[in-house]
Every structure is written in structure tokens, then in C-alpha cells.
Amino acid sequence: MIEKRTARRHRVFKGGTICFENSGIACTVRNMSDGGAAIDLDTSVTLPRSFTLSIARDNFVRNCRTVWRCDRRIGIAFLQ
Known part of the structure; x- marks a missing residue:
């Protein structure tokens, strides 16, 4: 697999x-x-083209898009 990150x-x-x-x-x-980032979901869910990822304990909020998906693991890119 070629690393593209x-x-x-x-x-x-x-x-x-x-x-x-x-x-x-x-x-x-x-x-x-x-x-x-790579995220895991508890269930398989259809996500929209773009969405927001929030990590409350870090005060982290970023707009994202899905780059790849394998079952319940999703690779996302942060939008500028």
C-alpha cells in the first residue's frame, strides 16, 4: 500500500x-x-459528504469529509 498522507x-x-x-x-x-483522522463507529451509518468532528475534552471541532471507509472504520480529511 502506498502512503498518501x-x-x-x-x-x-x-x-x-x-x-x-x-x-x-x-x-x-x-x-x-x-x-x-481515522474514526470508528459503533454501527454502520451513512454519512453526508461533509460533517463536523467534535472532541469535547480537547475543545476540538473540525469540518471533515470522508476519504475512505472499511466497514465501521472511516478515514477523514479535515477541511480548510
């Missing part, structure tokens, strides 16, 4: 929330970089 990701284990259309879905953030 521009920034190295760091392993984390943080609770987060995916927010869109006035609803929130719990997720677990598994790794992060300045440009994106």
Missing part, C-alpha cells in the same frame, strides 16, 4: 461526536494528524 498520524483513543443535520453520532478517534 502528507502528515504522520499519531495513535489516540478519544471519544468524539460526528455532527450533521442537527444530530450527533458517537465515534472513537483512533489516530490523528494535522490533516485528518
Whole structure:
């Protein structure tokens, strides 16, 4: 597999929330970089093209888009 990321990701284990259309879905953030993250969902959910990832304990809020998906793990890119 060819590495396409521009920034190295760091392993984390943080609770987060995916927010869109006035609803929130719990997720677990598994790794992060300045440009994106990998998250796990408890159930398979269809996500919109863009959404917001929030990690309350870190005061972290970023607009995102899905880059790849494998079952309940999703790779996301942070939008500028």
C-alpha cells in the first residue's frame, strides 16, 4: 500500500461526536494528524459528504469529509 498522507498520524483513543443535520453520532478517534483522522463507529451509518468532528475534552471541532471507509472504520480529511 502506498502512503498518501502528507502528515504522520499519531495513535489516540478519544471519544468524539460526528455532527450533521442537527444530530450527533458517537465515534472513537483512533489516530490523528494535522490533516485528518481515522474514526470508528459503533454501527454502520451513512454519512453526508461533509460533517463536523467534535472532541469535547480537547475543545476540538473540525469540518471533515470522508476519504475512505472499511466497514465501521472511516478515514477523514479535515477541511480548510
